[in-house]
Amino acid sequence: MPNVMIRRKPDGGLLFYIAKKDQEDVISKVEVDNEEQWGGEVELTDGSRYYIDPVSPPPRFPTTLRFKRAV
Amino acid sequence: MAAISKEETEALIQEVLEVYPEKLKKDRTKHLTVNDHEVEQSKKCITSNRKSQPGVMTVRGCAYAGSKGVVWGPIKDMVHVSHGPVGCGQYSRAGRRNYYIGTTGVNTFVTMNFTSDFQEKDIVFGGDKKLDKIITEIDQLFPLSKGVTIQSECPIGLIGDDIEAVAKKKSKELDKTVVPVRCEGFRGVSQSLGHHIANDSIRDWALGARDGDDSFESTPYDVSIIGDYNIGGDAWSSRTLLEEMGLRVVSQWSGDGSLAEIELTPKVKLNLLHCYRSMNYISRHMEEKYGVPWLEYNFFGPTKIAESLRKIASHFDDKIKEGAERVIERYKGEYEAVIEKYRPRLEGKKVMLYVGGLRPRHIIGAYEDLGMEVVGTGYEFAHNDDYDRTIKEMGNATLIYDDVTGFEFEEFAKKVKPDLIGSGIKEKYIFQKMGIPFRQMHSWDYSGPYHGYDGFAIFARDMDMTLNNPCWNMLKAPWSQSSEEADAVAASA
Numbered sequence: 001m002p003n004v005m006i007r008r009k010p011d012g013g014l015l016f017y018i019a020k021k022d023q024e025d026v027i028s029k030v031e032v033d034n035e036e037q038w039g040g041e042v043e044l045t046d047g048s049r050y051y052i053d054p055v056s057p058p059p060r061f062p063t064t065l066r067f068k069r070a071v
Numbered sequence: 072m073a074a075i076s077k078e079e080t081e082a083l084i085q086e087v088l089e090v091y092p093e094k095l096k097k098d099r100t101k102h103l104t105v106n107d108h109e110v111e112q113s114k115k116c117i118t119s120n121r122k123s124q125p126g127v128m129t130v131r132g133c134a135y136a137g138s139k140g141v142v143w144g145p146i147k148d149m150v151h152v153s154h155g156p157v158g159c160g161q162y163s164r165a166g167r168r169n170y171y172i173g174t175t176g177v178n179t180f181v182t183m184n185f186t187s188d189f190q191e192k193d194i195v196f197g198g199d200k201k202l203d204k205i206i207t208e209i210d211q212l213f214p215l216s217k218g219v220t221i222q223s224e225c226p227i228g229l230i231g232d233d234i235e236a237v238a239k240k241k242s243k244e245l246d247k248t249v250v251p252v253r254c255e256g257f258r259g260v261s262q263s264l265g266h267h268i269a270n271d272s273i274r275d276w277a278l279g280a281r282d283g284d285d286s287f288e289s290t291p292y293d294v295s296i297i298g299d300y301n302i303g304g305d306a307w308s309s310r311t312l313l314e315e316m317g318l319r320v321v322s323q324w325s326g327d328g329s330l331a332e333i334e335l336t337p338k339v340k341l342n343l344l345h346c347y348r349s350m351n352y353i354s355r356h357m358e359e360k361y362g363v364p365w366l367e368y369n370f371f372g373p374t375k376i377a378e379s380l381r382k383i384a385s386h387f388d389d390k391i392k393e394g395a396e397r398v399i400e401r402y403k404g405e406y407e408a409v410i411e412k413y414r415p416r417l418e419g420k421k422v423m424l425y426v427g428g429l430r431p432r433h434i435i436g437a438y439e440d441l442g443m444e445v446v447g448t449g450y451e452f453a454h455n456d457d458y459d460r461t462i463k464e465m466g467n468a469t470l471i472y473d474d475v476t477g478f479e480f481e482e483f484a485k486k487v488k489p490d491l492i493g494s495g496i497k498e499k500y501i502f503q504k505m506g507i508p509f510r511q512m513h514s515w516d517y518s519g520p521y522h523g524y525d526g527f528a529i530f531a532r533d534m535d536m537t538l539n540n541p542c543w544n545m546l547k548a549p550w551s552q553s554s555e556e557a558d559a560v561a562a563s564a
């Protein structure tokens with residue numbers, strides 16, 4: 001269950017930063033991303049996937065969230 | 072080495088690793104790679120931030136070095152106590168050349184060494200009482216000090232002293248900032264964790280001091296310089312450029328910086344981050360908590376400076392954008408003259424780098440401005456996010472080495488035959504004896520500044536002075552001399 005900081009890149013994309021591992025990757029896909037909710041399964045450009053129960057209302061980035069590793 | 076192919080470089084790595092036992096060889100293979108622009112994520116080709124293997128020479132430091140030496144040390148108006156035995160602080164005292172303005176011993180304390188000088192009895196009975204007394208003494212002897220940081224050395228963590236409790240108590244008693252830093256040397260694999268711990272302690276014990284206090288008059292052009300340690304005056308030659316383009320530099324972290332500047336940083340509009348490795352943590356925190364965005368920049372060499380100035384300006388209005396163009400224009404004549412003078416003397420020369428922090432990638436541009444080529448680079452304590460950023464800067468099929476061992480570095484140098492090596496003091500004399508021109512790139516070999524346009528002129532001069540020094544041809548290691556030469560030396564004695 002890593003703590004992850006999510007922030008916006010200058011080009012609008014989202015960066016997924018796992019503080020513990022100093023690992024920074026671009027998010028390629030978010031399962032739920034609408035007016036009311038944000039979250040679900042999140043896929044990174046390197047193919048790894050993480051899960052968070054959809055957050056409502058959608059968080060303002062940057063923010064720190066707790067993710068689970070998706071199986 | 073432009074002609075060398077990817078396969079040849081790979082073969083070179085294998086050849087060098089040949090002497091290792093199987094297990095070590097397997098481990099070290101992961102830390103060495105051939106640069107390939109196709110690879111987007113460095114974790115596919117290089118492993119970093121792992122424990123060094125026993126039996127090899129590494130040049131890494133400890134967490135205490137990362138906190139006391141790098142992040143906290145240069146904050147000039149605080150007293151940084153090396154808490155524990157005397158050696159850690161004494162042998163690293165003032166070695167980093169963090170310049171500052173002030174009267175040492177009166178209102179600034181950077182080059183002094185403060186220690187709690189642990190003895191056996193402190194280890195046996197604990198050192199909290201002693202620490203308490205020391206902080207009182209510091210306040211009496213140096214009333215102008217704005218605060219104290221407690222930089223833990225190894226024993227503190229081992230004997231379980233409660234420095235946080237002492238810090239809280241003394242802070243209340245003296246009405247000064249007292250910061251306990253749990254940067255015991257054994258934490259983590261290198262100084263890198265020390266940076267992180269120090270950043271966290273700034274966050275927890277100092278940064279929020281002026282939250283909710285709006286008495287500071289801010290302007291829309293407030294920025295801060297983060298991760299510039301003012302080595303040989305680096306931050307000053309950066310600051311002038313920013314000010315000239317119309318920005319107001321509110322704080323410098325941490326070279327020539329002060330506690331007040333730290334406390335004001337959350338109020339700026341943009342954090343300018345030079346050394347990503349050592350201060351990205353606090354920048355991320357400020358972005359999350361205070362909404363201050365951060366931006367990485369690079370002030371080595373005119374190409375990168377112009378690029379960075381424009382990038383910084385793009386976050387502000389037209390006035391600043393024009394300011395950036397004006398600054399670039401103003402220094403154009405100066406840096407073109409530098410390039411015109413030195414480029415012919417340095418053109419085509421090959422450089423190998425092995426440093427820490429930001430330099431293995433940031434300086435590449437400055438060498439390229441002089442027509443030189445960086446054929447190998449590596450970090451002592453980088454993480455993969457650093458290598459992600461390095462891949463783009465380096466040429467294809469060049470060497471990248473992580474936490475390179477003394478043996479590997481020497482072998483690479485013998486095979487790649489660089490014209491210049493830039494690394495630290497521990498490597499300096501080996502390579503000089505091998506007859507390879509060498510610059511100590513941690514503290515600029517007692518020179519500097521190297522940042523900014525003014526710094527570039529000094530950088531170019533230094534590289535020329537080293538590379539084209541006639542002494543290198545006269546140096547031959549005693550063991551590689553033929554017996555006649557040795558006899559001749561003996562006869563002349």
Ligand code: SF4
Nearest residue numbers: 133135159224225256
């Ligand atoms: S490893 Fe421990 S004893 Fe050695 S310098 Fe670092 S803090 Fe001091």
